[in-house]
Amino acid sequence: MLQRFVDKKVDRDWLNTNFPCMMACPAHTNAGRYVALIAEGEFEEAYRTAREPNPMASICGRVCAHPCETACRRGEIDKPIAIRALKRFLTERYGPESRHPVDVNAGRTQPKLPFRIAIVGAGPVGLSSAHDLALMGYAVTIFEASQVAGGMLYLGLPEYRLPRDVVEAQVREILSIGDIILKLNHAAGRDFTIADLRRDFDAVLIAVGAHRSRDLTIPGVNLDGVYKGIDFLLNVNLGYRFTIGKKVLVIGGGNVAMDVARSAAREVLRQHAGGVENFEPSQGSIDAVAAREMMDVSLSALRLGAQEVHLVCLETRGEMPAALEEIEEAEEEGIIIHPGLGPKQIIGENGRAVALEVLKTKSVFDANRRFNPTFFENSETQLACDTIIMAIGQAPNLQFLGAEDGVEVSPRGLIAVNPQTLMTSAAGVFAGGDCVFGPRLIIDSVADGKRAAVGIDEYLRGIEHPAPIVEVEVLERHSMPLDLLDLLRPQIPMLPLNRRTGVTEVEIGFDAEAAVAEAQRCLHCWVNTVFEGMAEDGTSCILCGGCVDVCPENCLELVSLDRIAFDEATTGQLAEVRDLLGVELDDIKAEELGVISGSAMLKDESRCIRCGLCAARCPAGTITMESFNLVSAAPTGLISVESIDRPLRSRPPLAGAVKR
Numbered sequence: 001m002l003q004r005f006v007d008k009k010v011d012r013d014w015l016n017t018n019f020p021c022m023m024a025c026p027a028h029t030n031a032g033r034y035v036a037l038i039a040e041g042e043f044e045e046a047y048r049t050a051r052e053p054n055p056m057a058s059i060c061g062r063v064c065a066h067p068c069e070t071a072c073r074r075g076e077i078d079k080p081i082a083i084r085a086l087k088r089f090l091t092e093r094y095g096p097e098s099r100h101p102v103d104v105n106a107g108r109t110q111p112k113l114p115f116r117i118a119i120v121g122a123g124p125v126g127l128s129s130a131h132d133l134a135l136m137g138y139a140v141t142i143f144e145a146s147q148v149a150g151g152m153l154y155l156g157l158p159e160y161r162l163p164r165d166v167v168e169a170q171v172r173e174i175l176s177i178g179d180i181i182l183k184l185n186h187a188a189g190r191d192f193t194i195a196d197l198r199r200d201f202d203a204v205l206i207a208v209g210a211h212r213s214r215d216l217t218i219p220g221v222n223l224d225g226v227y228k229g230i231d232f233l234l235n236v237n238l239g240y241r242f243t244i245g246k247k248v249l250v251i252g253g254g255n256v257a258m259d260v261a262r263s264a265a266r267e268v269l270r271q272h273a274g275g276v277e278n279f280e281p282s283q284g285s286i287d288a289v290a291a292r293e294m295m296d297v298s299l300s301a302l303r304l305g306a307q308e309v310h311l312v313c314l315e316t317r318g319e320m321p322a323a324l325e326e327i328e329e330a331e332e333e334g335i336i337i338h339p340g341l342g343p344k345q346i347i348g349e350n351g352r353a354v355a356l357e358v359l360k361t362k363s364v365f366d367a368n369r370r371f372n373p374t375f376f377e378n379s380e381t382q383l384a385c386d387t388i389i390m391a392i393g394q395a396p397n398l399q400f401l402g403a404e405d406g407v408e409v410s411p412r413g414l415i416a417v418n419p420q421t422l423m424t425s426a427a428g429v430f431a432g433g434d435c436v437f438g439p440r441l442i443i444d445s446v447a448d449g450k451r452a453a454v455g456i457d458e459y460l461r462g463i464e465h466p467a468p469i470v471e472v473e474v475l476e477r478h479s480m481p482l483d484l485l486d487l488l489r490p491q492i493p494m495l496p497l498n499r500r501t502g503v504t505e506v507e508i509g510f511d512a513e514a515a516v517a518e519a520q521r522c523l524h525c526w527v528n529t530v531f532e533g534m535a536e537d538g539t540s541c542i543l544c545g546g547c548v549d550v551c552p553e554n555c556l557e558l559v560s561l562d563r564i565a566f567d568e569a570t571t572g573q574l575a576e577v578r579d580l581l582g583v584e585l586d587d588i589k590a591e592e593l594g595v596i597s598g599s600a601m602l603k604d605e606s607r608c609i610r611c612g613l614c615a616a617r618c619p620a621g622t623i624t625m626e627s628f629n630l631v632s633a634a635p636t637g638l639i640s641v642e643s644i645d646r647p648l649r650s651r652p653p654l655a656g657a658v659k660r
Contacts, residue, residue, distance in 0.1 A: 010470045015628060017605060018525055021083065022630075024071035026447035029053050030630070031068045031083045032526050038086055039519035043512075044102060047094040050087050051104045055131035056124055056446050058095040058170050059153055061088030062507070063162050065323070065441045073606070074523055079489040082510075082518050089515040096173035097166045109178050110137040115460050118143065118201040120188050123151020124442055125207035125433035127174050128449025129456075134178030136457055141201070142180065145187035147238075151209050153442070156233050159503035189400025194407060194429065203428045203456045206407070206415060207449065210394040210434035216251065220346025221390070225353040229391030245386030249310045249356055251343055252391035310383060312338045314361050314373050329506075333497060338383065342375055346388060355382045396435035407431070414438060421455035422448065430455055466633040475527065478612040478625035485609070487521045490514055524610045530626045531601050541622040543599055547614035555607035556614060559600055566594040 016023045021031040030049060037046035051057040064084050072080030094102040117133055119126040122144035130140045148154050150167045175182055188194065188208065197204045213228030220226070225245060229252070311330070313320055317339040320327060331337065340361045347355040360379035366372040396414065401407050406426035408416045415424055415431040422430045432448030434440060454465050481487070493508040500506055510518065531541065548556045574590035588596065615623040 010472070010628065015470065018528055018628060019630075020071040020073055020525055021068040021081075022526075024067045026067070026441070026444045027054050027450060028447075028630075029057075029068070030526075031081075031087075032522060032524065033629070034090065035081055035083065035086055035519045035522045036524060038090070038515055039522065041516060043090060043093055047090040047102060048104050050090055051095070051102075053450075054443075054446060055128045055174055055449075056153075056170060056442065057087060058091040058097055058166055059124075059162065060084070060443055060446070061091045061095075062166065063153075063157060064443050067441070067443070073525055074521055076606075077485060077609075081522050082489060082492060085492045085507075085510055086515055086519060088507075089510045089512075092509065096169040101173075105135060105177055108135050110135065112139070112179065113137040113461075115139070115202040116141065116200075117203050117205065117456060118197040119205045119207060120194070120197070121151060121207035121209060121433075122146075122149035122171075122182060122184075123207060123209045123433065124153060124445035125209070125449040125452070126151070126205065127171065128446045129205055129207065129432070129453045130180050130449075131174045131177060132450050132453035133456065134174075134180050136453070137178065138457075139179040140181070142182045143186040143188065143192065143197075144182065144184050145190075145208075147184055149182055149184065152211070155211070155237050156230065157237075158233070159237070160500070160506050163503075163505055187400075194401065194405040194426075198405075198426070198429065202460055203430065205452050205456065206424070206429065206431040206435060207433050207452075208396060208398070208400075208435050209445075210396040210439050212395045212397045213390065214393040214395050216343065216390045216392055218343050218345050220348055220353065223346055223348040223353040224351055225386060226346060226388045227390070229389055230394055232389050246307045247310075247385045248308070248387045248389065249312060249383055249385035250389045250391055251312050251356070308336065309334070310336045310338060310385065312341050312343065312356065312358060312383065314340070314342050314364050316340045316361075319364065333500065341381075342373055344375075344380060347382060353385065353388050355384045356388060357382050394434065394439045398435065405429070412438075418455075421459070422452045423455055423459065428459065468630040469633050471629040471631045473627040473629070475612075475625045475627055478527065478610075478615065480524065480609065480611045481520055484521070484523075484611070487517070489521065490518060526629065527610045527625055527627050528605075529603065529608060529610070529612075529614055530624050531603070531622060532624070540620060541601070542620050544619065546617045546619065547601075547623060550613045550617040552611060552613065553607045553609055555604040557602045559602060561593070561596065561598045561600055564594075564600060 019030075019032070022028055025031065030053075034046040034049040037043075037049060047057075054060060061084060064087075066084040068083045069075070069080040072083065074080050092098055094100065113136070115138055117130075117138050117140045119130055119140060119142045122142050126142055126144075127149070130142055133140050142149075146155060149171045153162060154164065154167050174180070186192065188206075194204060194206070211230060211234070213230040215221070215228075229250075315321070317327070317337065320339065327337070338358070341358040342361050344357045344359050346353050347357055357380055359375035362374045362376050364371065364373050398409055398413065398415065401409060401415075406424075407429055408425040410416045415436050417424050417431050417436050422432045422436070424431050430452045432452045433445045436448070437444070458464055490510075492510070493514075495504065495506050495508060543558065545558050548558050571590045571593055574593070588598075610625070612625050615625050
């Protein structure tokens with residue numbers, strides 16, 4: 001395929017609509033690019049594209065909630081591209097956990113700077129920030145309260161979802177960059193204070209996560225046999241002995257609760273079979289994290305030999321915040337789900353839990369969609385059990401912060417920060433992740449770490465990270481597979497039920513053949529049809545309508561100008577950006593629209609599959625297929641999350657050609 005690059009101005013909003021997967025990713029990983037490279041068999045280059053902006057690529061390839069897939073335009077046709085599984089395919093070949101790891105950071109580290117940074121917490125926020133800061137040339141010291149690095153990646157996620165050797169390999173890769181020191185068993189408030197760090201370091205990042213289980217205020221929570229979800233996971237994942245019964249009941253509704261239930265099952269088998277400034281945390285994120293805990297704990301219990309594992313949640317099955325595949329997997333493995341029930345009290349005998357009394361849920365949210373569950377009167381029933389695990393969410397523990405630290409905490413118990421820089425009320429002290437925004441996705445934490453690194457760099461050096469450059473590439477003879485819309489998404493290979501025991505990883509992943517086949521389903525959203533022609537070629541639309549006739553998706557329409565309404569707001573905006581319109585208006589003034597006669601080519605961007613047939617059909621060469629890419633202008637070669645959110649060069653949202 002022949003290529004040539006052109007210099008043109010691009011509107012941010014228009015561009016973002018053409019990067020749905022990339023813009024949905026909090027770290028702005030260009031998923032479409034590495035998916036396309038997989039389709040071409042360029043696996044190593046694809047890995048570099050996936051890994052460079054994401055220090056946690058190997059982990060995200062296994063446990064990311066993949067918002068990029070939710071945004072994928074292919075999902076509007078049939079099913080979205082299996083982006084997470086494709087990322088895992090790449091990391092298993094070239095990631096730090098592979099036999100032939102590729103060092104994507106070779107040559108990217110900048111000269112050493114005379115600043116020292118302290119990071120409190122070695123979870124995804126702290127590690128991601130340390131990664132980028134080290135590349136920028138900073139000396140970084142990470143203080144971790146636990147005996148292992150990784151935060152909830154290691155302590156909260158069951159090993160059958162995220163193998164410990166993958167976490168350890170990712171951590172080793174990050175620690176190998178530049179000047180990074182990791183100090184384990186160093187807890188804030190016990191071994192040091194934030195005030196101490198402010199005296200000894202030039203900047204501080206608080207990234208302590210949310211490792212405290214939320215409390216359920218019902219009678220009986222203090223009985224023996226009643227546990228909190230996070231406490232349970234921490235004990236199991238660190239290998240501590242944890243006594244659990246044969247009939248386990250998990251209270252939750254979100255994804256965190258899934259982790260608790262599935263881990264409990266494994267533990268049962270082992271023991272019995274073998275002898276921001278007022279930031280409003282997203283309820284959706286809180287529920288999603290809680291759902292994961294619930295499902296994994298339930299399934300773990302069954303796999304380890306529990307006779308029964310029950311799951312109780314407020315929502316109906318269709319309302320459960322857990323991902324549909326998680327719910328189906330839990331049911332397939334034998335989890336008994338009791339939807340639409342809320343806990344009233346825990347029944348005990350001789351100081352130990354023996355049953356949970358529940359009420360039938362009337363509603364989960366009030367008229368304003370705020371969480372405020374109500375229940376039907378006289379609908380009580382009891383569920384017998386010998387172990388209850390409450391997986392209802394997580395909260396940060398900020399008791400280590402004192403008045404002398406100068407760090408403001410919101411009424412919700414979260415650290416208040418500047419949303420752009422992530423700096424707290426104390427100069428030079430930054431914070432990110434769950435201790436700021438409440439429980440969120442892993443990829444959100446990665447993005448926070450990267451954003452904090454930019455904020456720290458701009459604070460210490462007094463510079464502003466430049467916005468990325470928009471690289472526009474004209475593609476000659478662009479084409480897509482003829483059977484593009486007939487390609488079906490395959491099932492991601494999983495272990496059979498009879499082999500899902502212990503800590504064995506459940507998802508197997510794609511082989512090369514399956515990965516290439518799945519990647520070929522991508523619609524190449526970063527490529528677009530442009531109706532401008534090339535001035536140097538003297539091309540001009542002749543209004544033949546050939547492109548309209550050949551379009552398989554009927555997303556093009558050639559209409560007369562009198563069919564288009566141009567209100568004052570539209571013409572005013574067009575007049576303001578007159579110099580950016582190129583050939584869209586040619587020599588027409590904005591105020592003439594709606595008055596003069598002529599024709600316009602209208603395009604429905606959402607329906608276009610980038611097949612390139614219109615460009616191939618155009619006899620005048622007016623239509624081109626152009627690829628848009630964001631290229632970092634940052635000195636480290638990193639595309640900063642912060643700078644991507646700033647305005648890019650402008651291009652009018654109107655895509656078409658207007659002729660007299």
